[in-house]
Amino acid sequence: MANGNRTPRVRRIIGDILLVLIVLLIIDVAFVMPARINAVVLKADYQKVFMYEIILCVILLLFALDARFNIFTRWKPVILRVIGWILRTVIALSSAVIIFFCGKVIIGSMINTAGQAEYAIVLGLALENGKPAPDLLARLDTAREYREKYPEARLILTGGNADESGRTEAAVMRDILKERDVPEDMLILEDQAKTTKENFSNIAGMISAGESVVMISSNYHMDRAVRNASESGFTHVMRLPAPSSFLAYGANMLSEVVLDLNDLTK
Numbered sequence: 670m671a672n673g674n675r676t677p678r679v680r681r682i683i684g685d686i687l688l689v690l691i692v693l694l695i696i697d698v699a700f701v702m703p704a705r706i707n708a709v710v711l712k713a714d715y716q717k718v719f720m721y722e723i724i725l726c727v728i729l730l731l732f733a734l735d736a737r738f739n740i741f742t743r744w745k746p747v748i749l750r751v752i753g754w755i756l757r758t759v760i761a762l763s764s765a766v767i768i769f770f771c772g773k774v775i776i777g778s779m780i781n782t783a784g785q786a787e788y789a790i791v792l793g794l795a796l797e798n799g800k801p802a803p804d805l806l807a808r809l810d811t812a813r814e815y816r817e818k819y820p821e822a823r824l825i826l827t828g829g830n831a832d833e834s835g836r837t838e839a840a841v842m843r844d845i846l847k848e849r850d851v852p853e854d855m856l857i858l859e860d861q862a863k864t865t866k867e868n869f870s871n872i873a874g875m876i877s878a879g880e881s882v883v884m885i886s887s888n889y890h891m892d893r894a895v896r897n898a899s900e901s902g903f904t905h906v907m908r909l910p911a912p913s914s915f916l917a918y919g920a921n922m923l924s925e926v927v928l929d930l931n932d933l934t935k
Contacts, residue, residue: 684737777892793828793838869901878902
């Protein structure tokens, strides 16, 4: 009898924890993404990611509600219970996939393998109202610190998405690093690409893909960035994650999951 009482209690505790985590994730997405959409030039792309993030949040929320309240199999008619079990299985498997990719993003954000290299690739980030976002500034701080440690390293600055004035991410990054006393002749611009994949495809035409390079990007972006680099032929990629906004981490993590899943379906 004691075991019978313990099982529902454990289920309630697990369900409550899941609900709190997922509600916090939903709040993060709901606050971060609309503000970002209003601030960037590529609004349609961000709106699409936001829509898919909402879908993933709904799946996770249904999973948590079922874990807490047993919503899918509480009905007595057999046909409803069968349908409920089918829905539970689909939701549980879908949630497992989402959680797996979230785990990949989190683990990838913690790996730092940076060493000396001739080139460090600094990935761009969409400008917000024509200005560098805090996470982009953090990438540039990390790049400057890397160059202080390895002064011979050249920085490849990427990003071709121009704001309304025509300034690209790469150009903005160059100007900021020049202000921070990084010599301009140590900065290489890749200012044509619209996506991370295009960044590496273009860079592969600028340097040898067999070259050892250091990847500098926001921590949540590292896992996908390294994979995209490998797909473009880069075989020796060292990771140097830059810190990111803690308050926006959930939304950024889920954005990476959306883009990961999108890559898989292509």
